Amino acid sequence: MKTRIKELRAKxxxxxxxxxxxxxxxxxxIVFLEKGKYNPSLKLAYxxxxxxxxRIxxxxxxDEEQK
Known part of the structure:
Protein backbone atom coordinates (compact mmCIF):
# COMPACT_ATOMS: atom_id res chain seq x y z
CA MET A 1 0.00 0.00 0.00
CA LYS A 2 1.18 3.49 -0.82
CA THR A 3 0.11 6.64 0.96
CA ARG A 4 0.17 10.38 0.36
CA ILE A 5 0.62 11.12 4.07
CA LYS A 6 4.14 12.52 3.75
CA GLU A 7 3.11 14.75 0.84
CA LEU A 8 0.03 15.99 2.71
CA ARG A 9 1.98 16.56 5.93
CA ALA A 10 4.35 18.81 3.98
CA LYS A 11 1.43 20.68 2.41
CA ILE A 30 2.89 7.52 11.19
CA VAL A 31 6.43 6.47 10.19
CA PHE A 32 5.24 2.93 9.40
CA LEU A 33 2.21 4.24 7.51
CA GLU A 34 4.38 6.48 5.36
CA LYS A 35 6.70 3.58 4.56
CA GLY A 36 3.74 1.37 3.62
CA LYS A 37 4.61 -1.12 6.38
CA TYR A 38 1.36 -0.75 8.31
CA ASN A 39 -2.27 -0.96 7.26
CA PRO A 40 -4.38 1.44 9.30
CA SER A 41 -7.68 0.59 10.91
CA LEU A 42 -10.68 2.17 9.25
CA LYS A 43 -10.98 4.56 12.21
CA LEU A 44 -7.36 5.69 11.88
CA ALA A 45 -7.66 6.09 8.10
CA TYR A 46 -10.83 8.15 8.63
CA ARG A 55 -11.16 11.08 1.07
CA ILE A 56 -9.59 7.92 2.49
CA ASP A 63 -1.98 -1.68 -5.28
CA GLU A 64 -4.36 -3.96 -7.20
CA GLU A 65 -1.54 -6.47 -7.84
CA GLN A 66 -1.23 -7.18 -4.09
CA LYS A 67 -4.61 -8.95 -4.04
Missing amino acids: FNLTQGELAKKVGVRRET NIAKVFGE EDIFIF
Whole structure:
Protein backbone atom coordinates (compact mmCIF):
# COMPACT_ATOMS: atom_id res chain seq x y z
CA MET A 1 0.00 0.00 0.00
CA LYS A 2 1.18 3.49 -0.82
CA THR A 3 0.11 6.64 0.96
CA ARG A 4 0.17 10.38 0.36
CA ILE A 5 0.62 11.12 4.07
CA LYS A 6 4.14 12.52 3.75
CA GLU A 7 3.11 14.75 0.84
CA LEU A 8 0.03 15.99 2.71
CA ARG A 9 1.98 16.56 5.93
CA ALA A 10 4.35 18.81 3.98
CA LYS A 11 1.43 20.68 2.41
CA PHE A 12 -0.12 21.27 5.84
CA ASN A 13 3.27 21.89 7.48
CA LEU A 14 2.78 19.10 10.04
CA THR A 15 5.50 16.95 11.61
CA GLN A 16 4.96 13.24 12.08
CA GLY A 17 4.55 13.89 15.80
CA GLU A 18 1.95 16.59 15.28
CA LEU A 19 -0.10 14.41 12.95
CA ALA A 20 0.19 11.50 15.36
CA LYS A 21 -1.12 13.65 18.20
CA LYS A 22 -4.06 14.88 16.10
CA VAL A 23 -5.15 11.31 15.26
CA GLY A 24 -4.30 9.70 18.60
CA VAL A 25 -1.40 7.41 17.71
CA ARG A 26 2.35 7.30 18.32
CA ARG A 27 4.75 8.98 15.90
CA GLU A 28 6.15 5.57 14.99
CA THR A 29 2.74 4.59 13.61
CA ILE A 30 2.89 7.52 11.19
CA VAL A 31 6.43 6.47 10.19
CA PHE A 32 5.24 2.93 9.40
CA LEU A 33 2.21 4.24 7.51
CA GLU A 34 4.38 6.48 5.36
CA LYS A 35 6.70 3.58 4.56
CA GLY A 36 3.74 1.37 3.62
CA LYS A 37 4.61 -1.12 6.38
CA TYR A 38 1.36 -0.75 8.31
CA ASN A 39 -2.27 -0.96 7.26
CA PRO A 40 -4.38 1.44 9.30
CA SER A 41 -7.68 0.59 10.91
CA LEU A 42 -10.68 2.17 9.25
CA LYS A 43 -10.98 4.56 12.21
CA LEU A 44 -7.36 5.69 11.88
CA ALA A 45 -7.66 6.09 8.10
CA TYR A 46 -10.83 8.15 8.63
CA ASN A 47 -9.15 10.36 11.24
CA ILE A 48 -6.15 11.00 8.99
CA ALA A 49 -8.42 11.81 6.06
CA LYS A 50 -10.39 14.20 8.27
CA VAL A 51 -7.23 16.08 9.30
CA PHE A 52 -6.32 16.64 5.64
CA GLY A 53 -9.86 17.17 4.34
CA GLU A 54 -9.40 14.34 1.84
CA ARG A 55 -11.16 11.08 1.07
CA ILE A 56 -9.59 7.92 2.49
CA GLU A 57 -9.11 6.47 -0.98
CA ASP A 58 -7.22 9.60 -2.05
CA ILE A 59 -4.69 9.17 0.76
CA PHE A 60 -4.28 5.39 0.88
CA ILE A 61 -3.57 3.82 -2.50
CA PHE A 62 -3.97 0.08 -2.59
CA ASP A 63 -1.98 -1.68 -5.28
CA GLU A 64 -4.36 -3.96 -7.20
CA GLU A 65 -1.54 -6.47 -7.84
CA GLN A 66 -1.23 -7.18 -4.09
CA LYS A 67 -4.61 -8.95 -4.04
